[in-house]
Amino acid sequence: MMFAPDTEQSLQTIVNLVNTLRPNADDLLTVADLDVFVEQEEFTGSRTHDAPELRSVRHVRETLRTLWLADEDESVIMVNNILRNARALPQLVKHDHWDYHLHATSPAAPLAERMAVEAAMAIVDVLRSGELDRLRVCAAPDCDAAVLDLSRNRSKLYCETGNCANREHVRAYRQRQAAKRS
Numbered sequence: 001m002m003f004a005p006d007t008e009q010s011l012q013t014i015v016n017l018v019n020t021l022r023p024n025a026d027d028l029l030t031v032a033d034l035d036v037f038v039e040q041e042e043f044t045g046s047r048t049h050d051a052p053e054l055r056s057v058r059h060v061r062e063t064l065r066t067l068w069l070a071d072e073d074e075s076v077i078m079v080n081n082i083l084r085n086a087r088a089l090p091q092l093v094k095h096d097h098w099d100y101h102l103h104a105t106s107p108a109a110p111l112a113e114r115m116a117v118e119a120a121m122a123i124v125d126v127l128r129s130g131e132l133d134r135l136r137v138c139a140a141p142d143c144d145a146a147v148l149d150l151s152r153n154r155s156k157l158y159c160e161t162g163n164c165a166n167r168e169h170v171r172a173y174r175q176r177q178a179a180k181r182s
Contacts, residue, residue, distance in 0.1 A: 002134075002150055003125055006101035010122035011135075011148050013041045017057075017115070018065045018146040019161050028058055038111070044096065045107035045114055056112030064119050068135050068146050075127060082120040086113050090121065140164035 003011070020027035020037065028034055034054050038047070047053065067078045082088075088104035104117045126132055136147040138159035145159035158165035 002131070003122075003129070004101070006098070007122045007125045008150060010118050011126070011150075013115075014064050014068065014119045014122065015146045015148045016041060017061050018068055019159065021061060021065075022145065022161060028054065028061065030054070042096075043111065043114065045109065045111070047111055053111055056110060057115060060112045060116045060119075063116065065146070067119070067123060069137065072127065072132055075123060075132065079120045079123050079127070082116050086117045088117050088120070138164050140168050 002008075017037070020033075028037060031049055031051065031054050034057055035049065063078070063082075067075060070078060083104065086105055086109070090102050090104045092100050093103045094100050102121055104121055105114050107114075109117075126135065134149045134154065136149055136156075137143075138145045138147050138161075139157035140159075143159060143162065143164050145161045145164075147156060147159050149156035158168065
């Protein structure tokens with residue numbers, strides 16, 4: 001295991017949140033969409049289930065997309081700003097089916113703040129481990145989805161939002177076949 005389980009879960013949640021916005025699709029258009037996302041990602045704590053909460057989470061999504069693409073110095077600045085603005089106070093907690101993990105906000109904090117702080121705490125671990133290169137963008141030329149590479153050999157290139165890996169492998173195969181015929 002490269003990171004603590006809660007860090008890996010948080011990193012995957014960042015990927016899932018960032019990838020709710022694709023060139024021709026937005027999976028967070030309604031409060032109901034947000035409800036589904038929050039349930040799938042198992043976020044706990046208070047909710048308002050309203051349009052302002054949805055707008056806040058959509059704003060966090062943009063912030064996290066920028067953070068995902070940032071270099072080390074920019075990442076540190078962004079993470080520190082998120083933690084400072086939330087007045088984050090890391091604490092070990094155990095709830096539901098989760099073993100001990102870190103929370104840095106109260107369960108009563110707004111959903112978007114909890115999401116941003118949880119993401120920032122995960123990126124802290126990535127930065128401290130010198131593993132920022134594991135946060136990538138899909139290698140397919142027509143895709144800009146976030147990719148989290150937790151493979152041992154650092155070989156994950158394609159996202160899980162579509163069939164990018166399959167499309168690229170088929171394209172490469174066809175290129176090789178065309179080259180053989182030439």
